[in-house]
Amino acid sequence: MFSLKALLAKPFAKYIVKKAQKWIDNPIDTQKQVFEELISDAASTAFGTDHDFLSIKNHADFVKRVPIRDYEELKPYVDRMVAGESDVLWKGKPLYFAKTSGTTSGAKYIPLTKESMPTHIAAARNAILTYIHETGNADFVSGKMIFLQGSPVLEEQNGIQLGRLSGIVAHFVPQYLQKNRMPSWETNCIDDWETKVEAIVEETLPENMTVISGIPSWVQMYFERIQEKTGQNVGDVFKNFNLFIFGGVNYEPYRAKFETLIGRKVDSIELYPASEGFFAYQDKQSEKGMLLLLNSGIFYEFVVAETFFNENPIRLTLKDVEIGVNYVMIISTNAGLWAYNVGDTVMFTSTKPYRVIVSGRITHFISAFGEHVIGKEVEHSLQEAIKETDFQISEFTVAPQINPESGLPFHEWFIEFENQIEDVSQLAAKIDAALQNQNSYYFDLIKGKVLQPLKITMVAKNGFQDYMKSIGKLGGQNKLPRLSNDRKIADKIYDLNLIK
The missing domain is CATH 3.40.50.980 (Rossmann fold)
Known part of the structure; x- marks a missing residue:
């Protein structure tokens, strides 16, 4: 037509x-x-x-x-x-x-x-x-x-x-x-x-x-x-x-x-x-x-994420950034935000032109044991693990389990599956291997027997929607954090009996 x-x-x-x-x-x-x-x-x-x-x-x-x-x-x-x-x-x-x-x-x-x-x-x-x-x-x-x-x-x-x-x-x-x-x-x-x-x-x-x-x-x-x-x-x-x-x-x-x-x-x-x-x-x-977007009234600075909480971390401008490094993005804008920490971490995939991916949140990470695991790593590990399988994931979040009832601490992955899953142990092993492959700190902690491999806890159908509703954040621009360095979300999921 x-x-x-x-x-x-x-x-x-x-x-x-x-x-x-x-x-x-x-x-x-x-x-x-x-x-x-x-x-x-x-x-x-x-x-x-x-x-x-x-x-x-x-x-x-x-x-x-x-x-x-x-x-x-x-x-x-x-x-x-x-x-x-x-x-x-x-x-x-x-x-x-x-x-x-x-x-x-x-x-x-x-x-x-x-x-x-x-x-x-x-x-x-x-x-x-x-x-x-x-x-x-x-x-x-x-x-x-x-x-x-x-x-x-x-x-x-x-x-x-x-x-x-x-x-x-x-x-x-x-x-x-x-x-x-x-x-x-x-x-x-x-x-x-x-x-x-x-x-x-x-x-x-x-x-x-x-x-x-x-x-x-x-x-x-x-x-x-x-x-x-x-x-x-x-x-x-x-x-x-x-x-x-x-x-x-x-x-x-x-x-x-x-x-x-x-x-x-x-x-x-x-x-x-x-x-x-x-x-x-x-x-x-x-x-x-x-x-x-470099001409939109926003001046960008970047701080290497691992150094962000140091005293006086180095603030880089665009000319000094490198591909593949995790940066905290700092902005100054024509709305009056000055050297403002948005809270996001980004990685450059290209410098000709300058392209980025959002790698996570500086507040959304797990380093309860010094592992420095970020959002990009957990998302990539999950994608690697479910490749060539019939697992369908609706939503997920990850939290540290510091005081388990028995054994070593571990990362607890809360996953809502779209299809019927009986045994998640093989999937957990694949995710863990992919995460070790990406994050050397996590690899060392597993091999050094400081942590045991991650465990998956299955969330009931629509469980994450029910969680978001319970905290008054269903819909709109609200997003479930992929990572937490504490168990506030995890404990609420258990309290609401949203486990499958």
Whole structure:
């Protein structure tokens, strides 16, 4: 069927890709320019005055004057902004606060400014246009697109609107996509996730769905409801569905399950968005990693993860990073976050251009015994172990068992299987061998009989959904941590009797 929208998308995609190539070809100069503009624009703010921005001439000056901070350490400044004060972290007042789940201080309020907000919108658009340019596939723009996201209903505080990032972004869907976009505004405003999914299923079943987007765990829930209701694979219900857009977690543990639910393979685009900034998107179907966005008002620094908790760890700029090293990513942005620890760890898969994968969270690791196991390692070990098997994994998390009833300590893997599994001992042995192969610390601890090999505890069907519901984090942008260095999640799973 002829589609003017699909026809126009291709030249627009070509234009956007050509424009991006200018900063891709000049990464170091681009970051230097971003850095200088950020410092200049914020020099007269409260933060800029407190940290003598006027005397900052280079990155070395910045490191001396601005220490790495996380949200808790930046909170006194944010509190002043929330109270309505202007020119605190960035010039003027924020347009919005993205309200996210907090750590020790309750809710977090991440500022979004008139300078930063457009970068979120442009990055999401450009990811799709880059895909169109690479593949020549633009037919999907004429179909219906669903974006599983938080409620767009916003609150107001001291003249500034606040809500979830995905809900805020919903207000910026371009006019030319409004007719294609689903679910309806009314359905999107439903707070309860399970009720919302049911409503989305009802709305989308009769439609020509071509693009589906969201965090994999919540899209899986939507797909399962579709399958339950129709008795068909998602790919048979939506015959023109050929593009899945996701972000927030590694897709690989879900890939086999998704292909079973869909009934065929579909193209996918990985995104790396956060309330603090839109950092990267997949620019090539054939390449591993996502293109780091260097011209979006974000200046990046990187600290080798193993040294992060040292006193005064070395802060590297883009020109000094190496492929395959686990870094904590530090950002300074045109929303007023300065030397800010997002909490993510990344690895570079390429430096021409600069592409990254998210390897985990600096707070999500296991080192109860000095093993320094990170998210990327557990995900890769699981993938290696289930290759060429019929195991289907719905979800998993890992915690240390420091005081077992008998024997040596071990890593306890909580896994929810999609299919019926009788004996997991062989799978546990394969995962353990793969993990030893990747992590020399873990290998030494097993061989030195400090740890015994990992053990798998099977979680009941929908057990992780029940866990997330019990802590009030079902749906939206909430994700189950892959790793914990304590047993808070593990103990809650046992307390709720979610073990199979």
